[in-house]
Amino acid sequence: MTGKQRKRFWNTIQIILIVIAAIIMITPILWIFLAAFKTHVDVYQLKLFFTPTLENFSTVFDAPYNLGDKLINSTIVAGVTVLFAIPIATCAAYSFSRFKLRFETSMLVMILATQFVPAVVIILPFFVMFRDLGLLDTRIGLILVNLAIVMPFAIWMIKGFIDGIPLDTEEAAMVDGSTRIQVILNIVLPMAAPGLFTAGIFCFIIAWNEFLFALILTNKDAVTLPIGLALFKGEEGDLWNLLSAAGIIIMLPMFVLALIIRKHFVQGMTMGAVR
Amino acid sequence: MRDNKLKYVLVLPAILVVFATAVWPLIESLRLSFTVGRLTKPNFPQGYLGWENYTWAFLEEPAFWNSVQVTAVYTIVTVVLTTVLALGLALLLAPGGKFRGGMQTLLILPFAMSPALIGVSFRFMFNPEFGLFDSFFGIIFPPLAEISWLSDPTLAFVVVVMADVWGWIPFLTLVLIGGLASIPQDTIEAAQVDGASGWRVFKDITLPQLLPVLAVVLILKAIFSLKTFDQVYMLTNGGPGTATQTLSHYIYFNGMKYGQIGYSSAVAWLMVIPMIFLTYLYAKHVFKKG
Numbered sequence: 001m002t003g004k005q006r007k008r009f010w011n012t013i014q015i016i017l018i019v020i021a022a023i024i025m026i027t028p029i030l031w032i033f034l035a036a037f038k039t040h041v042d043v044y045q046l047k048l049f050f051t052p053t054l055e056n057f058s059t060v061f062d063a064p065y066n067l068g069d070k071l072i073n074s075t076i077v078a079g080v081t082v083l084f085a086i087p088i089a090t091c092a093a094y095s096f097s098r099f100k101l102r103f104e105t106s107m108l109v110m111i112l113a114t115q116f117v118p119a120v121v122i123i124l125p126f127f128v129m130f131r132d133l134g135l136l137d138t139r140i141g142l143i144l145v146n147l148a149i150v151m152p153f154a155i156w157m158i159k160g161f162i163d164g165i166p167l168d169t170e171e172a173a174m175v176d177g178s179t180r181i182q183v184i185l186n187i188v189l190p191m192a193a194p195g196l197f198t199a200g201i202f203c204f205i206i207a208w209n210e211f212l213f214a215l216i217l218t219n220k221d222a223v224t225l226p227i228g229l230a231l232f233k234g235e236e237g238d239l240w241n242l243l244s245a246a247g248i249i250i251m252l253p254m255f256v257l258a259l260i261i262r263k264h265f266v267q268g269m270t271m272g273a274v275r
Numbered sequence: 276m277r278d279n280k281l282k283y284v285l286v287l288p289a290i291l292v293v294f295a296t297a298v299w300p301l302i303e304s305l306r307l308s309f310t311v312g313r314l315t316k317p318n319f320p321q322g323y324l325g326w327e328n329y330t331w332a333f334l335e336e337p338a339f340w341n342s343v344q345v346t347a348v349y350t351i352v353t354v355v356l357t358t359v360l361a362l363g364l365a366l367l368l369a370p371g372g373k374f375r376g377g378m379q380t381l382l383i384l385p386f387a388m389s390p391a392l393i394g395v396s397f398r399f400m401f402n403p404e405f406g407l408f409d410s411f412f413g414i415i416f417p418p419l420a421e422i423s424w425l426s427d428p429t430l431a432f433v434v435v436v437m438a439d440v441w442g443w444i445p446f447l448t449l450v451l452i453g454g455l456a457s458i459p460q461d462t463i464e465a466a467q468v469d470g471a472s473g474w475r476v477f478k479d480i481t482l483p484q485l486l487p488v489l490a491v492v493l494i495l496k497a498i499f500s501l502k503t504f505d506q507v508y509m510l511t512n513g514g515p516g517t518a519t520q521t522l523s524h525y526i527y528f529n530g531m532k533y534g535q536i537g538y539s540s541a542v543a544w545l546m547v548i549p550m551i552f553l554t555y556l557y558a559k560h561v562f563k564k565g
Contacts, residue, residue, distance in 0.1 A: 010473075018367050018378055025385060025445065028396040031407055035399070044405050092289030099282040107290060109558045114297035116554045118502045120526045121543040122296070124536055125303035128319065148296030155289060180278055209389035211505040212523075216531055226391040229509070240399055247395060251388050258387035265383060265449065 029251075035244035043240045056245035060232075067246055070228035077139050077214075077224060078207035081146040082200045089154035090196060094184060096155070097162040115152040119212045122148060127216055139222050145213045150203035157202060157264070161195025162188065198261045205254050225250045301547070304540040312537025314530075320537060328541035339542060341517050342525035345432075349521060350500040353439045357496055358489070360440065361447035366477070368448065369455040379452065382445035390442060394509025397438040401425055428518035431511050435519045438506050443499070447492050454488030455481070487560070494557045501549065522546050 035043055037052035060067040095101065096108065126145055127136070135141035165188065173183050189196075214224045225246070232243040258265065276284070308328055310320035332339045368375045385393070400408040403423040413420030424430045458481060466476050504523035507513060513520035513528065520528075522542065530539035 014367055015374070018364075018375065021364055021367070022378055022381060024441070025381060027407070028393075028400055028441065029384060029388070031400065032392075032396050088288045088292060091285040095282045095285035099278065101282055101286065105562065107286065109562075110298070111289070111293055112558055112561065113551075113554045114293055116498050116550055116557070117297055117301060118523060118543065118546055118550065120504065120523045120530070121304055121540075121547055122300040124526075124530050124540050124543065125300040125307060127531075128307070128314075128536060145296065147292055148300075151289065151292055151296070180276070180281055205387055209387075209391075211389065211391045211508075212527070215508070216527070226389050226505075229391060229395055238398070240402075243395055243399070247392050250392055254387040254389075255384055258383045259380070262380060262383045265386070265446075 032244045032247045032251075035240055036248050038241050038244075040239070040241055056241045057249075060242050060245050060249070065228075065231050065242070065246075067225070067228055067231075067249065070223050070225045071249065073139060073222055074208055074225040077142045077146060077222075078204050080139075080143050081150055081207045082203050084143070085147055085150045085154045085203055086158075086196055086200050089151060089158050089199070090189075090192070092155050093158035093162055094188060097159050098167075111152045111155055114148065119149070123213055123216050126213075130217060137218050137220055137222050141217055142214060142222055142224070145217070146207045146210060149210065149213075150206055153206065154199050154203050157199040158192070158195060161192050161199070164195075165191050198264045201257045201261045202264070205257055208250075208254060304543055307537055308541035308544050310537045312535065312540065314534030314536055324537065328538045329545070331538065332542055332545065338517060338520070338525065342520045342522045345518070345520055346501060346503075346522045349432075349436065349439075349503065350497055352436055353443070353500045354493060354496045356436070357440045357443045357447055358493060361444050361492075362451055362489075364444065364448045365451035365455055366481075369452050379449065382448055385442055385445045386449075388442070390505035391509045393438055393442045394506035397434060397441075397506070398425065398510050401434050425511060426515050428515055431515055432519050435507055435510055438510055439500070439503065442506070443496060447496060450492055451485070451488060454485050457488075458484045491557070491560050494553055494560070498550065498553050498557070501546070501553075 034048075036056055037054070038050055039053055039055070042050045059065070096104065101107070123145065126141075130136045130138075130141045135144075169187055169191075170183050173187055174180070178186070208224075209226060210224075211226045214222075214227045218224065218227060229243060229246055229250075232239045232246060307320055309323050309325060311322055311324055312320040312328075368378055397408075400406050401424040403409055403425075409424060410420075422430065424434050462480055463476055466480055471479075502523055503521050504527065507519055507521050507524050508527075511519045513524045517525075523546075526539045526543050526546070529535045529542070
């Protein structure tokens with residue numbers, strides 16, 4: 001083979017491998033998408049072509065499943081978690097980014113470390129405390145513990161964004177007599193807004209997909225979507241068409257959000273370890 | 276307010292949240308780990324036991340050792356498989372362009388999927404009657420056709436590993452593509468001009484330069500593998516028997532199903548120890564950059 005032929009050959013092999021990888025990645029998702037539009041009978045046959053139905057989507061919202069309640073719970077819990085997390089994280093991130101603090105490294109390591117504490121360790125004391133306070137099966141309880149998992153991501157992500165904002169505009173405004181608070185509100189916040197938005201979406205996805213806390217703390221009123229999946233275990237086994245419809249309702253909004261912030265996804269997850 | 280005061284006021288709320296949601300529960304669960312801690316009985320936590328919960332786990336509970344073993348094998352296998360496959364995929368996709376770029380975008384999707392849902396979808400795919408993978412593996416390797424994957428201890432473990440690897444490859448690939456992009460192209464081109472083979476370029480230039488990123492990926496994946504709960508719960512619920520019971524699942528089961536908060540807190544703390552070590556390694560990497 002000549003050099004050119006060999007290059008073409010390798011390129012073809014690469015494309016074949018990429019296509020295989022793409023198929024493996026997309027099949028489980030696609031299969032759920034297909035099953036969600038199948039009737040109960042069609043699910044039990046490996047059909048690729050079938051008459052699609054929207055019935056599953058209305059069934060999951062009816063009694064006894066009432067997925068609508070879970071959708072509302074998930075939206076409120078994830079939304080309020082973000083509304084608390086982002087302002088608190090922004091204040092801290094600005095301070096970490098712009099000032100030298102005593103114990104700065106220790107504080108940052110501690111914040112980083114909280115993300116690695118296994119959720120089962122955190123949740124046992126919370127379960128006991130919430131039981132005594134009557135906070136079990138409430139959205140408030142769930143929001144409180146969700147703050148634990150999103151906070152480290154939010155602080156590290158936003159710190160990364162603020163680190164990237166040049167200092168000179170801030171310094172110029174200070175020379176002109178602005179106070180630090182004015183500088184933060186009028187200069188830093190507008191410039192960091194896209195970053196705050198990105199961090200907010202990232203935290204929303206994490207809170208939305210959170211499973212263990214909701215499994216342990218809720219059983220009826222505050223049940224979120226991922227826990228709601230357990231509803232579709234019928235007596236004769238899993239109701240796959242309904243499970244799939246619920247699955248789409250859980251994952252489709254997150255796909256859209258994830259695509260919006262796709263450029264920052266990696267940075268968010270690694271918390272600045274990889275740039 | 277002066278800056279030297281304001282800077283501490285600004286971090287205070289965040290530090291308070293971290294204390295309340297992470298530091299306090301850690302200390303409290305350490306305290307509970309020395310108590311009887313029965314949820315179903317009055318006067319919780321019913322007095323102190325000393326180290327009894329810990330010695331009980333070590334000496335009297337084969338199920339504890341089983342979950343340690345499951346978690347250890349699971350962590351090693353998933354870390355190695357995910358990293359190797361993600362590295363391969365990253366090398367394939369790194370050159371960029373429209374086709375490869377589109378594939379990179381596609382990789383975001385599995386990562387935005389809730390791990391619980393990944394568990395559900397894999398249980399669906401491996402359903403013995405109408406699962407897609409089940410039929411597929413039956414075609415390429417007929418003896419597997421009649422096998423019910425999730426009721427066989429070894430195969431169920433294989434499926435849990437597959438689900439995990441499937442869910443994590445995209446993220447690791449994206450991180451590694453980022454790492455590959457930061458390697459200066461001129462050394463690679465110079466080597467190619469000198470006639471070095473693709474493998475030589477990879478082994479002598481790409482791999483050494485990628486090592487720091489690879490280290491981060493390995494530590495991060497090990498941390499997440501050790502914690503695994505959601506997929507296992509939805510996919511096999513630890514079964515058949517305890518064949519896929521990870522430590523997180525074992526702790527959940529003892530704490531929530533049997534109400535043994537004291538004992539499960541002790542096991543939870545045994546799990547914190549390797550985590551502290553991994554977090555230390557990770558933090559070292561993060562701050563070396565700063």
